[in-house]
Amino acid sequence: MKPLDYTSSDTTITELMIPAYANFGGKIHGGILLSLMDKVAYACATKHAGNYCVTVSVDEVEFLEPVDVGDLVSMMARVNYVGNSSLVIGIKVTAENVKKKLVKHTNTCYFTMVAKGDDDKPALVPPLLLKTPLAVKRFSEALLRKELKRYHKSKMRDAQDLNVDANAMERLKNERCVIELSN
Numbered sequence: 703m704k705p706l707d708y709t710s711s712d713t714t715i716t717e718l719m720i721p722a723y724a725n726f727g728g729k730i731h732g733g734i735l736l737s738l739m740d741k742v743a744y745a746c747a748t749k750h751a752g753n754y755c756v757t758v759s760v761d762e763v764e765f766l767e768p769v770d771v772g773d774l775v776s777m778m779a780r781v782n783y784v785g786n787s788s789l790v791i792g793i794k795v796t797a798e799n800v801k802k803k804l805v806k807h808t809n810t811c812y813f814t815m816v817a818k819g820d821d822d823k824p825a826l827v828p829p830l831l832l833k834t835p836l837a838v839k840r841f842s843e844a845l846l847r848k849e850l851k852r853y854h855k856s857k858m859r860d861a862q863d864l865n866v867d868a869n870a871m872e873r874l875k876n877e878r879c880v881i882e883l884s885n
């Protein structure tokens with residue numbers, strides 16, 4: 703399979719934040735932004751894969767700044783990493799106040815997508831051609847995040863095996879909770 707340039711599937715969605723997208727506080731709903739992120743991740747992954755893709759995991763979504771009604775939100779997506787059938791799409795989100803010409807960086811997050819073939823099974827995706835040190839850095843960071851996630855999952859599995867009485871009580875000692883067990 704021929705490697706594809708990491709920029710060739712770059713995708714940007716820009717959308718005007720209309721009043722219908724606002725929450726009760728007058729700012730844009732997080733769910734609206736998540737839905738747009740999913741769309742751009744899908745488009746970017748599908749362009750690279752040449753197959754339809756599904757969303758498997760969403761990492762590091764943090765809403766760093768509120769987005770206002772009237773802002774122009776842009777979601778810039780690029781393939782950061784490819785495995786066999788999986789792709790990590792990095793998405794940078796900005797919100798522009800067009801009147802004040804102010805652009806806020808509101809979020810950078812990572813969507814893991816998996817390409818599927820006509821048989822609905824995971825399908826091999828083309829390798830990624832990395833042409834700049836930044837592209838190499840992004841690929842390597844995605845790999846590190848994948849390893850850390852695996853480690854985190856195994857730690858959580860271990861935690862489920864812990865004796866709750868002894869360890870959970872100790873861990874919660876200085877937390878803001880009140881424990882009132884009935885038996």
Ligand SMILES: CC(C)(COP(=O)(O)OP(=O)(O)OC[C@H]1O[C@@H](n2cnc3c(N)ncnc32)[C@H](O)[C@@H]1OP(=O)(O)O)[C@@H](O)C(=O)NCCC(=O)NCCS
Binds near residue numbers: 785816
């Ligand atoms: C994602 C899915 C295809 C994986 O199927 P599977 O039979 O477990 O396939 P595999 O174990 O061979 O994994 C396929 C790839 O997914 C990756 N993957 C599976 N689960 C993952 C997870 N939780 N996080 C990140 N990657 C994951 C694997 O690492 C593997 O990557 P690789 O091919 O690059 O090595 C399947 O779980 C699925 O269809 N999930 C539902 C997706 C969905 O409906 N999304 C919402 C709507 S789009």
